[in-house]
Amino acid sequence: MKILILIGNVPDTTTKVKFNADRTAFDASGVQWIINPWDELALTRAMELKETSGGAVEAVVVANVGRAETEATLRKALAIGADKAIRIDADPKEAGYVASQLATIAAGYDLIMAGIEAADYNGNAVGGMLAEMLGMNSVSAVSGIQIENGQLKINREIDGGSQVVGLPMPLVAIVQKGIAKEPRIPAMRGIMMARSKPLEVVQPIDAAPMTNMVTFEMPPAKAACKMIAEDQAKDLIHLLRDEAKVL
């Protein structure tokens, strides 16, 4: 069984978000990049499956659409334990374009894991699109994956509970919180071994973007927080009723 993990390269979650002058693009200057947190959890689960499957998982490969700067992110994925990385040398313009690129390298895997969304644009689209392009089954909102007797057992979160599904491979699992407890921290030995693991660079295909970015808006600045003393409930009611007009 071969597993492919889609790795998004996103700004660190503590980044102060800025845009260019006409607000059509994110200003990436001075930004620290990290593995998209959901993708990092997916990779962690893939490593756990590989380690506990008694050889059933032969290889875990990570793939990313991005320019050379994103190799640090892929190198970290290799340090966590992936066997090989693939970088498709293109700007990840939007979900449709990214999925089209990934479709060119995603054949031959039994399980493809994509994060439920990217921490940057919250697109929530690449996994589903890729499954459609490859004509593969896909399962969304996956919070657990087990291998039992060579088959996948998948837990999904549904409103008010959870569901266990069995599906034939190959398939795309769109994973969310719960897929792994916490992201695995690469050990020093793994970081050193990542030096000699393959990182293959693939040329992109022509693919027309399916959407284009019109403009970005910042949310209105948060107003200062007003503290009200415990015994001043009247003030609170006054503020809620007369100023905020929510009562």
Place this chain on the structure above:
Amino acid sequence: MSASAAYIAPDHFLVDELFSEEQKIVRGSIRDWVTRKVKPVIEDHYERAKFPDYLIREMGELGIFGPFIPVEYGGSGLDYISYGLIMQELERGDSGVRSMASVQTSLVMYPIHAFGSEEQRRKYLPKLATGEMIGCFGLTEPNHGSDPGSMVTRFKDMGDHYLLNGAKMWITNSTVADVAVVWAKDEQNVVRGLIVEKGMPGFTAPETHGKWSLRASVTGELVFDNVKVPKENMLPNVKGLKGPLSCLNSARYGIAWGVIGAAMDCYDSALRYALERQQFGKPIAAFQLQQKKLAEALTEITKAQLLAWRLGVLKNEGKVTAAQISMAKRNNVEIALDIARNMRQVLGAMGITNDFPMMRHMMNLESVITYEGTHDVHLLITGNELTGIPAFK
């Protein structure tokens, strides 16, 4: 407000661009681990004067011990800047946790690797790397601190073993150590290194209590009362004070990096607080006096970062001198201690509580400015380097 919930490491001079991709992954790993595992428990352990010993095996698994030792002996074969960055991130957590790792790596694994026999390397290094074994380093004695050459711990050649007598004091990890690298004089007054194992009859390691500093690190004595040490436990490949001094060089190098982490933690916490805390109708960060403290802290952190980076390059190239390491240790510990004090003041009364890390770092750094050569002695090392006149004798 949690002091380190969203820690942002200062990097005013884009020092990050001087680090390789690999070095940054190393730093990120230890930073994440410290945030996850050390920060949440450290104040409590500090208060109870307890080392979080359950972390040792995890530190081993992560490869914190002996990162620059070759893979065949259980290390990770990383470079010295990576080692420095590991120390920096550990000390952002706590100087005691960093001290534990410094001793294990630089004072125990390093001498066994550099001066040990092949059998000694194979016997001890892999277990020290995983944390299955803990090590300590015995040089300082009750009556000989800055002047270790006058040590009185001695051993006699009894034909089929050595007989060791004496005592060491202020020894990090002493009570929990499985092996002690002990420096003692032979019958010709030559300092030699002996590997003494826990459980050897006549060897005891009582704990030193009542420390206000490095409370989350174990400190104690090593007492040798006619301890029979097998002959194969002598480090064969070094004689004289050069042995312990080269260990100290390796550890001091790590300290020069480590203390930057403590300084960054203090700076980050104070900056955050100063922007939120309001007095006279504005954030205290708006007052010039507070800006002066913060600006000077960032300036000194930046200088310390560049000094450590250059030191790391020289060490990687095999060109670093003891005097350079000494200068960097002295400078960086001093600025870290000053920053801890000044950043504590930025917080006013809140700064004295354990909701914030400054007091703990400040108290820890009093040990760091004393051990591995006192602040005074390091100045005299530089003086000796300049003038050729050793003023410490």
